[in-house]
Amino acid sequence: MGLDFELILTIAFVVTGAFWLYDRIVFAPKRKAILADMPEAARSALKKNDLPLLADTPKYVAEVKSYFVIIAVIFFLRSFVVEPFQIPSGSMLPTLKIGDFILVNKFDYGIRLPVLNTKIIETTEPKRGDVVVFKYPRDPSLNYIKRLVGMPGDVISYHNKTLMVNGEVVSKEFLAELPISLNPNQEPVKVYQEDLGGKQHETYNSYHHGAPDGDWIVPKGHYFVMGDNRDNSADSREWGFVPEANLKGRAFYVWLHWNKFLSIPSFKNNGLIE
Structure with a gap:
């Protein structure tokens, strides 16, 4: 077998999970504070893709952690269910x-x-x-x-x-x-x-x-x-x-x-x- 998909999926789960946790601890509180101080009109004008980059969140962090949820679902279903x-x-x-x-x-x-x-x-x-x-x-x-x-x-x-x-x-x-x-x-x-x-x-x-x-x-x-x-x-x-x-x-x-x-x-x- 050329590729061990189970190992690759596990590594992807760990890596994206680490970025998700890093974002939650370091950048998410800052984004929450910025949004709380922002006028309603400015908040409404923000595009969905702009939200993860508030508080100078590195683009690579926002990109990698965005895959965590879907990879986590696949990981748990494939590893423990079917x-x-x-x-x-x-x-x-x-x-x-x-x-x-x-x-x-x-x-x-x-x-x-x-x-x-x-x-x-x-x-x-x-x-x-x-x-x-x-x-x-x-x-x-x-x-x-x-x-x-x-x-x-x-x-x-x-x-x-x-x-x-x-x-x-x-x-x-x-x-x-x-x-x-x-x-x-x-x-x-x-x-x-x-x-x-x-x-x-x-x-x-x-x-x-x-x-x-x-x-x-x-x-x-x-x-x-x-x-x-x-x-x-x-x-x-x-x-x-x-x-x-x-x-x-x-x-x-x-x-x-x-x-x-x-x-x-x-x-x-x-x-x-x-």
């Missing part, structure tokens, strides 16, 4: 398509400090079957999205395209077979309806052998995640477990689909994420 993401790969097909713009609930899994991702307030716990966004354990500057399959203490097995949790086969029902022309992976796949922890969603299985088979015991404070595109997903089967501290939130809504820059945005995929 955050937008775009799906860059097909690892979550058919649930999420390349180019889907999604919303992630930042309130679930605890209120966390921006950038540091440190939890400061407990809220709800992750649930099996949730679609979660998290910091990639091998490179925290990257955000990944997968389905939560294994909770702390679970035994996860995946052999011959069959998923087992704590010794029980996760049920799935065959729905259809997609030809190459209908699959972004450019290969035929089988579509299944999977029931994971009472949450039903569709998955893909290809004819080739994808991520490695194996058995895993999920450590305390960690989670096991997999992509719904089971044979075309780099996930816990390859790189291990997701620490609880890396969780960012639960993906809950697709609000726009825009695959290519020159294409026309579409709302055909809009809806809740199962």
Whole structure:
């Protein structure tokens, strides 16, 4: 990821907030006094853009602090309420398509400090079957999205395209077979309806052998995640477990689909994420 927008937004919030506070302490009282002594006619003649520059307020201070309110609103909404993401790969097909713009609930899994991702307030716990966004354990500057399959203490097995949790086969029902022309992976796949922890969603299985088979015991404070595109997903089967501290939130809504820059945005995929 080239730019860490969360870090940039945090810096912008701190900088504009510092200028806003500096203005409130140093220049705002002087402007108030000047306005109080000014005749009503002169006050009425003042243009709105002239008010911040009274009392010799430096133009750069007035300019920078004017952005504080809008940046603060965006900062708090994005950091503690909801955050937008775009799906860059097909690892979550058919649930999420390349180019889907999604919303992630930042309130679930605890209120966390921006950038540091440190939890400061407990809220709800992750649930099996949730679609979660998290910091990639091998490179925290990257955000990944997968389905939560294994909770702390679970035994996860995946052999011959069959998923087992704590010794029980996760049920799935065959729905259809997609030809190459209908699959972004450019290969035929089988579509299944999977029931994971009472949450039903569709998955893909290809004819080739994808991520490695194996058995895993999920450590305390960690989670096991997999992509719904089971044979075309780099996930816990390859790189291990997701620490609880890396969780960012639960993906809950697709609000726009825009695959290519020159294409026309579409709302055909809009809806809740199962």
